[in-house]
Amino acid sequence: MNLELFNKSANQLKKQNKALLTDLKSSRGLKLDDLFHRAHTEVFEKTECLGCANCCKTTSPIFYQTDIERAAKSIGIKPGDFIKKYLMMDEDGDFVFTSAPCPFLKEDNYCGIYKDRPAACREYPHTNRKNIRQILDLTYRNTLVCPAVLSIVEKVRIAIEKNKHK
Ligand code: SF4
Ligand code: SF4
Numbered sequence: 001m002n003l004e005l006f007n008k009s010a011n012q013l014k015k016q017n018k019a020l021l022t023d024l025k026s027s028r029g030l031k032l033d034d035l036f037h038r039a040h041t042e043v044f045e046k047t048e049c050l051g052c053a054n055c056c057k058t059t060s061p062i063f064y065q066t067d068i069e070r071a072a073k074s075i076g077i078k079p080g081d082f083i084k085k086y087l088m089m090d091e092d093g094d095f096v097f098t099s100a101p102c103p104f105l106k107e108d109n110y111c112g113i114y115k116d117r118p119a120a121c122r123e124y125p126h127t128n129r130k131n132i133r134q135i136l137d138l139t140y141r142n143t144l145v146c147p148a149v150l151s152i153v154e155k156v157r158i159a160i161e162k163n164k165h166k
Helices: 003-012 014-025 032-045 054-058 065-074 079-086 119-123 132-143 147-164
Strands: 087-089 095-097
Touching: 003 014, 003 147, 014 132, 014 147, 032 132, 032 147, 065 079, 065 119, 079 087, 132 147
Parallel strands: none
Antiparallel strands: 087 095
């Protein structure tokens, strides 16, 4: 994955994607979950996350209590020590990593706590979840982080355009 090229395209499409995803919030009559889930499946069939890891390099997952407990156990320390060593509270009151890249990201892009990674990592980039309409702002932000999301949004845009001309 050429992340430099991705950043360039993501920035070029920024305005267009912001407008589309803002419009979709109030769109009615569109089966948004179906559109996103179809595009998600198509894109991830061809996406090699191990050649990318841009999410792990640039953003932090949110850690809920169960995530903290599992991750702490995985590396053999107490939850309180895990918080002290790796986490801080963000402006929304959620626990996140103090820095990026993720301290568990290995040089070969594998996750050092893969089996015990937080739910947010398992579910990223959330484009196959239900009620996608509720997370369109996050999806927009993820077009600037995740090459797969950029492609998914593009596929959704094309599908909507095609629908209009039917
Ligand atoms: S815990 Fe693993 S999957 Fe999650 S950000 Fe870190 S390296 Fe990536
Ligand atoms: S989820 Fe997106 S940003 Fe993360 S590794 Fe896969 S393609 Fe890259």
